[in-house]
Amino acid sequence: MQRVAVTGCGLVTPLGCNVEYVWNAICQGRSGIRRATLNNITLFRSQIVGDCRDFNTTGYISVQEARRLDRFAQFALTSSIDAVKQAGLDFNHTDRDRCAVIIGTGQGGLIEIETQYSKLRDKGPSKLSPFAIPRCMPNSAAGNVSIHFKLTGPSYAVTTACASSVNAISDAVRMIRYGEMDIVLAGGSDAAATSLGLAGFGAMHALSERNHEPERASRPFDKERDGFVISDGCGVLLLESFDYAKKRGAVILGEILGTGLTSDATHVTNPDENGMGAAKAMQKAMQDAKIVPEKVDYINAHGTATLLGDIAETKAIKQAFGPHAHKVAISSTKSQIGHLLGGSGAVEAIFCLLSIRDGIIPPTINLEMPDPACDLDYTPLVARERAVEVALSNSFGFGGHNGCIVVGR
Secondary structure: OOOEEEEEEEEEEOOEOOHHHHHHHHHOOOOOOEEOOOOOHHHOOOOEEEOOOOOOOOOOOOHHHHHOOOHHHHHHHHHHHHHHHHHOOOHHHOOHHHEEEEEEOOOOOHHHHHHHHHHHHHHOHHHOOOOHHHHHOOOHHHHHHHHHHOOOOOEEOOOOHHHHHHHHHHHHHHHHHOOOOOEEEEEEEEOOOOHHHHHHHHHOOOEOOOOOOHHHOOOOOEOOOOOEOEEOEEEEEEEEEHHHHHHOOOOOOEEEEEEEEEEOOOOOOOOOOOOHHHHHHHHHHHHHHOOOHHHOOEEEOOOOOOHHHHHHHHHHHHHHHHHHHHOOEEEOOHHHHOEOHHHHHHHHHHHHHHHHHHOEEOOEOOOOOEOOOOOOOOOEOOOEEOOOOEEEEEEEEOOOEEEEEEEEO
16 A cells, blocks of 8 residues: 655644744744624624634635635635645646545535525525535535646545544545555635624534633633634645655655544534544554554644533543553644634644644643643643654544544654
């Protein structure tokens, strides 16, 4: 089987859209969470978001092309362009039939759905845009990336809520391992920090309501956590066959060693309270990577700051890692950028690769009073220097979807 190399990365986050800039901000413990600027925001239970106010498509695509895309697809396209640029890849010198695109999403074109429904309600069906459906399709991100680069291998969306980008990367890994593809752009994107997103998740009491201090609202594993912060964002990794990357002289940023996927099969929103499905996903990922738990130096936790989720993940890590659970460094970068939904897993995989490169464990900011039920080393408040050879990233989604990625130097 072919090994899977990472040669390029691109992202969009509430802290910025440049990988190195965002990583420096993460290591410094900065927060990208702020008060939402939506209309009638005082009517919402949760009034805080991680929106990407610095994002624009200038220098990437034309204004006309940008208008044809929902924001989540714009994120995916710019991130893919950055990943291809970093990889130094010229598709004119590749077999485009052996290049694929897999971009996951939890919500798809939610902004477009809201916009076009308002037009339908207020002005009637004749006022809808002919791009209404193409913009809101969950597969529009993958489709438009493949169109932009003229890649004729498979292109499709994966929709497993907050595990979407991990599923996308897992599919990509298998395509490359078994010789079906040489190159795959894989990741996830969401732009759901909208009125419908904020109201819908708020109605479930899933979101933090710490509206008076937005930067302190995302508090994974803290005793005073009260829910996650909904954010926009995207992450895309350019994956290649290791042999293909070496042959063309690419700089290899890291390797995808293994992935693991399971389902809780218990509840559509709540995690299995004992973390059984999550533990099995981690175990499967380590088995796939052919490593023992003691080889893992860092875990980027799912760590959304929900009351049930953080406890379940703590239990899951203990089950999967045994005694090593109390020795491995863990943190949740969602404390700084909130929950990017379908984009979170890919962004956090990028952070794992950077942790390996720089020997830094990013912090869990706002972890001021650890929950006694979350008693592992969650790297509170400040980053820590530590040699990292292997890192693991968790993503768990509504519907009971569990995904785990293991990356190595």
